[in-house]
Amino acid sequence: MKDETKNPENIEETGDMRTDWDLRAKKNAEKYIACGWHDDPKKFNWSGLETTQYLLGDIWEAVEHGKVLEIGCGTGRILKFLSYLFDEAHGVDVSEEMIRKGREEMRGLDNVKLHVIDGQTFAGLDDECFDVILEFAVFQHIPKKKYVKSLLREAYRVLKPSGLMKFQVQAVIRSTDELGTWHGARWPLSEYVREVREIGFHIVKTHFDLLNFWLVVSKKPGIKLHRTKRKIPILKYWKWKFDAFRFRT
Numbered sequence: 001m002k003d004e005t006k007n008p009e010n011i012e013e014t015g016d017m018r019t020d021w022d023l024r025a026k027k028n029a030e031k032y033i034a035c036g037w038h039d040d041p042k043k044f045n046w047s048g049l050e051t052t053q054y055l056l057g058d059i060w061e062a063v064e065h066g067k068v069l070e071i072g073c074g075t076g077r078i079l080k081f082l083s084y085l086f087d088e089a090h091g092v093d094v095s096e097e098m099i100r101k102g103r104e105e106m107r108g109l110d111n112v113k114l115h116v117i118d119g120q121t122f123a124g125l126d127d128e129c130f131d132v133i134l135e136f137a138v139f140q141h142i143p144k145k146k147y148v149k150s151l152l153r154e155a156y157r158v159l160k161p162s163g164l165m166k167f168q169v170q171a172v173i174r175s176t177d178e179l180g181t182w183h184g185a186r187w188p189l190s191e192y193v194r195e196v197r198e199i200g201f202h203i204v205k206t207h208f209d210l211l212n213f214w215l216v217v218s219k220k221p222g223i224k225l226h227r228t229k230r231k232i233p234i235l236k237y238w239k240w241k242f243d244a245f246r247f248r249t
């Protein structure tokens, strides 16, 4: 029996991040984004809402609701919900095809901005302009440690002083470097923590979740220059629910 959690549909990998993710996006974007939730559009959309709550739930009180950046946003499964909670929701992705589909999926959401990146840098994004940076189910697919490290450095550059970054990584004991674009390089939490601290972040907390992942919350030191007005969660919340159910019916 095919192991769907490995490489769904066993697409051959070239090792080039853009080529491989473009191919996956063309074949079945939803399947490669959230395997197990992909076969029903409502379920897929609902999973985006759940992941958004999962990512923001424990940092919500500390979050400034100005500009958020999602690293590896795919077609916007999470980003579309972030757009209801932040003034601007930016997504970067190495795959042109994911971004093309994302633009289609999120047309009409005027505060969503999508950018194709080289998989290592946020070229074109200004220094210190984001309040929050999030990453979910992306670093685990990056084939080389040096690319992840570069993205973490770039996250520090584009984050405002006192901004928050939350990222998810797989829980492993030993490092495995230079794998593919599905099973990427993996390294233990201690190495992530060291790396993130060396870059200049403070670690706020690390959290082990039941699915065998670590979540790391870190903060760029510095003084908040202003407070952003909190968005109105009540109305937005019901719009979320409505959109989650209405999705492509």
Ligand SMILES: C[S@@+](CC[C@H](N)C(=O)[O-])C[C@H]1O[C@@H](n2cnc3c(N)ncnc32)[C@H](O)[C@@H]1O
Residues within 6 Å of the ligand: 017, 021, 032, 033, 034, 071, 072, 073, 074, 075, 076, 077, 078, 092, 093, 094, 095, 098, 117, 118, 119, 120, 135, 136, 137, 138, 141, 142, 147
């Ligand atoms: C499993 S999907 C997750 C998408 C999204 N985070 C979500 O959970 O809905 C992984 C995404 O990361 C993107 N990706 C892979 N390597 C990347 C890199 N080095 N830089 C930016 N995006 C990358 C892929 O194109 C894909 O859209």
